Amino acid sequence: MATHKILVIDDSRVIRNMVRDMLPKGNFEVLEAKDGVEGINTIHQEHPNLIMLDFLLPRMSGWEVFQEIQAKPNLRAPLVLMSGRKEEVTEKIQEPFEYFEFIEKPFEQRELVEAIKSAMVKFKKWPQPAMASAPAAGGATSSADVEALTKKIDKMQAEINMLKKQMAQILNFIKQKMR
Template sequence: MESQKILIVDDSKTIRMQIKDMLPKGNFEILEAKDGAEGLEMIQQERPSLVLLDFFMPRMNGWEVVQQVQTFPKLQTIPIVMMSGRREDVEKAVPELFDYFEFVSKPFEQNLLLKAIKSATTKAKQRYQELQHTRPVTLVNSTSHGVEAESPNGVSDRDGFAGLKAEIFELRNENAKLKSELMGLKKQVSQILLVLKQKLK
């Protein structure tokens, strides 16, 4: 079975080592990045099952990384745990951040980290459900009823209608691919949660 990937993004090598020691033992491949820009690149390339992300970092901070991740549909449901020793500053900077990931204040003990990971996976599942309900729906009139797509000035536009059908076809294919990948992600998250439950007992 292919190992799951957990990405730790922090500009402190000491912190990265401490987190590695806190993670439960299992079939995990631990990846590391020393700043936000490198972390974002690894998220796009490796598509990890979990990201542990420092907020204050050089080149690109943690929130900027999260914003970039949210622009990629295939990455939006990756569980993310944000870490920082300055929670109040983080809340002032981006009050909406907790809708996208879990937060843990530095320094933290292993049990707090594991609880944050569990909460992050729950939020990721909720994001997936929200995405499924908020995907844009295009209403297409059937040409069998003699109705054609119209341009803004009211002129019949057969080419535009054909373009819409092609776009819908592509969206359906993309949606099928996303569902397949998300099923795989769900399986990985379930395995992580199983290990966490055993660890927290």
């Protein structure tokens, strides 16, 4: 029985088959999803060890799948984003890609294997929220708790951004006075 699961989310059967054929033979199972909704459902059910995600998908885009994975740490796995147009990816996600790998279609087997290796390394750097490893005293964490914490994090990030902006303004003011 396969010990590792690789999920390929792409609306093109040709790409899904190509990825399956290019993967080195080993002790893993290749799962497939033809759109973002099916991909998210498969991630929830199967908890893959690696996700290969096309950026342009029907029903739920790769960007939306990526955002859901970002928002829910229990869905995370090493991630390789795939697209024939890198500029569409960089419009939404700024480089350098810190926690996942990107591969431009079409690609060769060597490029695919390197992207997977890189995604595995980058995944280890992905910050895990304290919440993911320490459930509430009651045992389980409710979605309301997670949502409340997410709102607090968003508020704190906005405050941090405001403080950074104020600090830059202060530094500019000091520089002007020192001239």
